[in-house]
Amino acid sequence: MKKILLIEDSDDIRETTAEILELANYEVVTAVNGKDGVEKAIQNRPDIVICDIMMPVLDGYGVLHIFNQNPDLQGIPFIFLTAKTERTDFRKGMEMGADDYLTKPFHEIELLNAIESRLKKVEQLLQGAGKVAHEHLEELYSEANKYRDLTDLSSDRKVSTLKKKQIVYSEGDEPIKFYFLKSGKIKTYKTNRDGKEFVTGLYNEGDFFGHIAIIENTDYQETAEALEDSQIIGIPRGDFMELLSKNQQVANKFIKLLANNIADKETYLLGMAYNSLRKRVADGLLLLQKKYKAEESTRFTMKISRDDLASIVGTATESLIRTLSEFKADKLIEISGSEITIIDEKKLSNLRN
DSSP states (O other): OOEEEEEOSOHHHHHHHHHHHHHTTOEEEEESSHHHHHHHHHHSOOSEEEEESSOSSSOHHHHHHHHHHOTTTTTOOEEEEESOOOHHHHHHHHHHTOSEEEESSOOHHHHHHHHHHHHHHHHHIIIIIHHHHHHHHHHHTGGGTTSHHHHHHHTTSOEEEEOTTOEEEOTTOOOSEEEEEEESOEEEEEEOTTOOEEEEEEEOTTOEESHHHHHHTSOOSSEEEESSSEEEEEEEHHHHHHHHHHOHHHHHHHHHHHHHHHHHHHHHHHHHHHSOHHHHHHHHHHHHHHHHOOTTOSSOEEEOOHHHHHHHHTSOHHHHHHHHHHHHHTTSEEEETTEEEESOHHHHHTOOO
16 A cells, blocks of 8 residues: 655644545545654655645745755655645746646646656666666676666666756765766766856766766866756665775776776867867867767757857857867858758868867
8 A cells, every 4th residue: 555645734634635635545644734744754754745835834835845854855756736826936947847737726637647647657667767777876886786786876867857057966975966867968077266157077867977076075076967858867865875895896987987087188178288179179079979879870069059069168158169160161060040061071181289
C-alpha cells in the first residue's frame, strides 16, 4: 500500500481529502503545517506528498526546499495544493521541483489521477530512465560494475528537467550533491568582479559534474548552467563519499577522470594565454565539436548564443562576432541565426597566430 503524506492546515479540507485517499486504498499520514509535515516525513518516508502552500509555521515552498536539500527525502513526488491561481505561484513551484499543481476547489478524480500519474512516472523512471543512467554509470566504472553500490547510486534519484539558461548551482553554494547529465548540455563558468563570464567546463550526455567540490570539501567554485533543455540526476554527497570510501576501483576511476580534466584545462588555459583571438575562436569551435559532435554527423552544427561562445573563448562578444564574420568570409564556417556549422575543420585546426 502506497503511503501519502498530506500537509494541510485547514481541518475540513485535510479530513475530507484524507478520507477520499483512504477509500482509494492509500495509507494516509496527515500534518497540520509544514514543520509537522517535514518531521513526519523524516520519521517515516512517504511515497508521495500532497502539500498546501499557504500555511503557518512553514509554508509549502519551505517544505519543498527542505525536501530538496535532504538526501533522505529527495526524489519523493511532490504535489502542491493551493487556492492561489496566479501563474507566478505556479511557475515558482515548478521551478523548485514540484511535480504537479492542483488548485482548490478540485474534483476527487483530479486528485486521484494526479497521484496515480506521479507514482506511475516514478516506476517508469526507475525501470526506464534509471536503466539508461545505469548504462552510463557502468561504462564509466567498467572495472567496478560488478558491485551493487553502483546501481544503487542513482536508481532511486529523481530526474530533474532544466530549461535553457536555468542554473543548477551557483559559485559559493555548498555542494550537497553532484550531478549526472542524462541528456542535454551543461556549462560551468566563473564570473569576475565586472560580471564577465569565463567558461571552465563543458558537459555532455553521460558526464558527471559538480563532484570536484565534494572531493575537495569546498564550496562550488563555479556556476553550472544549462546550455539547452537538459535532464539531470542529483546524487547526494553522502552516497558518493561512502561509495568512494568503500570501493577503491570507483575511487581510482574518479582520480583518473579528475587527472584528465586537469590536463585538458591546462592545455586550454595555455592557449587562452598565448594564442591570438582568431586562434582562440577556432579552438573554441573545435572544442565544441569535440565535445558535442554526434558520431553519425558529417559536419558539426550547434546552436549557441554569441555570449556563451564569447565566454568560452574569453573575449568580448563584439570581438567574437567580428572574428566569426571573418571565418564565414573565409568559408571556414557557415552561420544561420544562432546556428554555427564548421565546414573546413582542417583549416580551422591549422590556423596560426
